Amino acid sequence: MKNNANVCERLRYYVMKKATIKDIASELNISPSSVSRALSDGPGVSPSLKEAILNAAERLNYIPNSSAKSLKTMKTQTIGLIVSDIRNPFFLDFMSGIETVLFPRGYKFIVCDIGEDFEKERVYIKWLLEHGVEGILTSPSQGEDGRNNSKLYREAVRRNIPVVFYDRILEGMERISSVTLDNRQAILQGVLHLRDNGHEKLGIVLHKRGIYTIEERLRGFKEACNMLAIEVNEDWIIENAVDAERASLPLESVLKSDKRPDAIISTNQFLNEVIVATVRRMGLKIPDDLSIVGFDDHSMNELIDPPLTTIRQPVKDIGRIAATILLSEIDGTRGEKSKVVLKAELLQRKSVSKLI
Amino acid sequence: MKNNANVCERLRYYVMKKATIKDIASELNISPSSVSRALSDGPGVSPSLKEAILNAAERLNYIPNSSAKSLKTMKTQTIGLIVSDIRNPFFLDFMSGIETVLFPRGYKFIVCDIGEDFEKERVYIKWLLEHGVEGILTSPSQGEDGRNNSKLYREAVRRNIPVVFYDRILEGMERISSVTLDNRQAILQGVLHLRDNGHEKLGIVLHKRGIYTIEERLRGFKEACNMLAIEVNEDWIIENAVDAERASLPLESVLKSDKRPDAIISTNQFLNEVIVATVRRMGLKIPDDLSIVGFDDHSMNELIDPPLTTIRQPVKDIGRIAATILLSEIDGTRGEKSKVVLKAELLQRKSVSKLI
DNA sequence: TTGTACGCGTTATCAC
DNA sequence: GTGATAACGCGTACAA
Numbered sequence: 210m211k212n213n214a215n216v217c218e219r220l221r222y223y224v225m226k227k228a229t230i231k232d233i234a235s236e237l238n239i240s241p242s243s244v245s246r247a248l249s250d251g252p253g254v255s256p257s258l259k260e261a262i263l264n265a266a267e268r269l270n271y272i273p274n275s276s277a278k279s280l281k282t283m284k285t286q287t288i289g290l291i292v293s294d295i296r297n298p299f300f301l302d303f304m305s306g307i308e309t310v311l312f313p314r315g316y317k318f319i320v321c322d323i324g325e326d327f328e329k330e331r332v333y334i335k336w337l338l339e340h341g342v343e344g345i346l347t348s349p350s351q352g353e354d355g356r357n358n359s360k361l362y363r364e365a366v367r368r369n370i371p372v373v374f375y376d377r378i379l380e381g382m383e384r385i386s387s388v389t390l391d392n393r394q395a396i397l398q399g400v401l402h403l404r405d406n407g408h409e410k411l412g413i414v415l416h417k418r419g420i421y422t423i424e425e426r427l428r429g430f431k432e433a434c435n436m437l438a439i440e441v442n443e444d445w446i447i448e449n450a451v452d453a454e455r456a457s458l459p460l461e462s463v464l465k466s467d468k469r470p471d472a473i474i475s476t477n478q479f480l481n482e483v484i485v486a487t488v489r490r491m492g493l494k495i496p497d498d499l500s501i502v503g504f505d506d507h508s509m510n511e512l513i514d515p516p517l518t519t520i521r522q523p524v525k526d527i528g529r530i531a532a533t534i535l536l537s538e539i540d541g542t543r544g545e546k547s548k549v550v551l552k553a554e555l556l557q558r559k560s561v562s563k564l565i
Numbered sequence: 566m567k568n569n570a571n572v573c574e575r576l577r578y579y580v581m582k583k584a585t586i587k588d589i590a591s592e593l594n595i596s597p598s599s600v601s602r603a604l605s606d607g608p609g610v611s612p613s614l615k616e617a618i619l620n621a622a623e624r625l626n627y628i629p630n631s632s633a634k635s636l637k638t639m640k641t642q643t644i645g646l647i648v649s650d651i652r653n654p655f656f657l658d659f660m661s662g663i664e665t666v667l668f669p670r671g672y673k674f675i676v677c678d679i680g681e682d683f684e685k686e687r688v689y690i691k692w693l694l695e696h697g698v699e700g701i702l703t704s705p706s707q708g709e710d711g712r713n714n715s716k717l718y719r720e721a722v723r724r725n726i727p728v729v730f731y732d733r734i735l736e737g738m739e740r741i742s743s744v745t746l747d748n749r750q751a752i753l754q755g756v757l758h759l760r761d762n763g764h765e766k767l768g769i770v771l772h773k774r775g776i777y778t779i780e781e782r783l784r785g786f787k788e789a790c791n792m793l794a795i796e797v798n799e800d801w802i803i804e805n806a807v808d809a810e811r812a813s814l815p816l817e818s819v820l821k822s823d824k825r826p827d828a829i830i831s832t833n834q835f836l837n838e839v840i841v842a843t844v845r846r847m848g849l850k851i852p853d854d855l856s857i858v859g860f861d862d863h864s865m866n867e868l869i870d871p872p873l874t875t876i877r878q879p880v881k882d883i884g885r886i887a888a889t890i891l892l893s894e895i896d897g898t899r900g901e902k903s904k905v906v907l908k909a910e911l912l913q914r915k916s917v918s919k920l921i
Numbered sequence: 922t923t924g925t926a927c928g929c930g931t932t933a934t935c936a937c
Numbered sequence: 938g939t940g941a942t943a944a945c946g947c948g949t950a951c952a953a
Contacts (some may be wrong), residue, residue: 242948514868636945
């Protein structure tokens with residue numbers, strides 16, 4: 210008899226793929242609602258019954274169907290994370306930061322790599338909205354012509370899907386929280402450090418123009434130079450260095466010209482690498498022939514030759530704070546929108562020469 | 566009159582949050598079925614009606630509810646990606662690789678960072694199953710005692726949720742596809758290169774014992790040494806170097822002993838950095854005092870002092886292939902399970918001295 | 922404490 | 938080509 214039951218059970222185990230609360234209910238000759246109550250341990254179910262239900266659920270390999278749950282409750286315990294370009298080392302610590310906040314709360318995240326393409330971003334936002342994410346963490350991109358996805362983000366907000374910008378913002382969207390770096394102060398620190406060491410012929414290499422972060426860094430650069438009475442040479446401002454080629458080629462030509470800068474400020478980790486590689490390839494010595502101030506601080510900046518003086522942003526904190534804000538907005542416990550601005554710090558290493 | 570209609574529309578726009586196919590249907594005085602057919606552009610709906618429906622959908626800011634859709638179809642267009650530790654630079658190119666495969670097919674992915682914790686992995690697998698992912702890409706972890714989540718992965722497979730291992734596998738699960746590196750050959754290349762340069766006192770630093778990849782690399786190391794008649798000194802095998810401290814401390818003591826290796830093989834990017842930093846802190850010169858062969862090849866290995874000779878694995882390919890296999894198993898177009906093994910290549914730079 | 926009945930938004934199966 | 942109806946699995950108001 211027992212054997213027979215075993216056979217039956219194993220048979221059912223293989224035949225019917227997934228157990229539902231109905232299966233548990235009929236197994237125990239009770240109603241599905243009791244099962245539902247027991248599993249979501251709400252009140253109104255006797256301890257003995259509850260235990261029986263939990264046992265049966267275990268035995269039947271019951272796994273809840275969150276699609277059904279979501280359909281009912283409009284909650285998916287999922288958020289969307291839109292990243293500008295996943296190959297940026299920035300996202301290692303950043304994701305680690307948000308994960309530490311999301312996991313304890315039972316939230317998952319969907320990663321959307323838009324590769325700086327705002328059309329792709331559009332597609333991903335739609336997918337996220339369809340999917341029913343409860344919030345979106347995003348570093349928005351822009352088209353060449355300055356177009357962006359503000360309309361779609363507004364649609365999200367209208368649907369009560371909170372959006373939080375990190376790293377970048379979309380100007381004109383004041384009602385969306387953001388966690389950013391004080392980019393001007395960051396660059397100012399770099400410029401100050403260079404000036405203090407006697408450098409006044411300063412160049413800067415920048416990623417795609419139009420992106421908020423980049424514009425801020427450029428503005429910060431010009432402001433700092435003005436403040437310190439350093440002449441800004443527009444030829445030494447290298448823009449739209451979006452890939453290795455578009456960074457190294459212009460940099461090379463600038464460094465070859467007879468009127469050339471004696472220091473270069475980088476504006477992200479990828480550019481750090483390209484700049485160092487380019488300079489080295491040209492046979493120039495760092496920092497004797499050229500001083501360099503890096504940005505973003507991958508752990509390896511310490512190990513390169515020479516150790517790279519770097520403007521470090523608190524990447525993991527950005528992730529943690531952004532995720533925390535998003536969750537509190539999802540909870541609805543936050544009325545005001547937050548605009549958190551974090552400070553960068555300068556890590557002095559060996560890539561800036563002392564001229565004075 | 567027109568004005569009035571506008572007001573109505575704007576009112577409805579703000580009052581009713583989300584339009585459903587029913588709203589579109591009643592707007593056009595047709596049935597929801599036709600709307601469904603039109604939107605999923607199936608057959609059986611006249612072109613004129615279809616256009617009207619598409620227009621109305623646009624006008625009402627209709628966004629499909631995939632929870633409802635999933636409930637019906639059991640398809641979520643979502644897969645789960647389980648990563649051992651998201652801070653590993655490995656995952657930059659890896660994720661980029663899988664994204665290029667998933668995006669064109671309309672698939673999203675949920676990232677689950679288990680931080681080498683198999684209990685956390687357990688939780689995440691359950692969440693993924695509940696969520697209704699159509700497949701799982703995973704690099705499984707193990708507990709101290711060798712316990713792992715094979716049971717849960719089997720449950721996924723039983724539910725027709727394909728699982729693909731990448732980087733690591735769980736031994737004894739032959740019916741699951743995998744994309745891995747030929748770890749033995751990889752290490753063999755490193756050992757060969759060292760031997761060719763006259764090094765026969767070889768050490769190796771390894772991450773957590775028990776993990777498939779690590780065991781293979783250790784096996785490969787011993788095999789290679791045996792093959793080349795190099796004596797293996799167990800003291801020079803540093804195991805369980807799971808964080809900076811547990812790598813640098815034992816390494817330091819090994820290097821301080823009077824019987825010390827003259828070359829060290831690293832087994833991941835994180836360890837590359839720790840090893841170089843430790844050696845440098847001890848005041849040893851690379852490669853004169855100690856030769857180093859790195860692993861994994863972050864782009865910055867080229868820039869460190871000295872440029873690091875590295876065993877490079879084709880990370881992006883691993884991602885692409887794993888995602889491709891997973892999708893084909895989801896499609897059900899693949900009967901056989903695939904076991905793809907990729908080869909590493911040795912990038913010779915300057916961190917190995919020539920003794921002969 | 923427990924059970925009944927309904928609906929969430931969608932697709933699929935029928936009729937017409 | 939189109940519309941009515943049922944069902945997917947779950948939560949919940951309400952009745953018992």
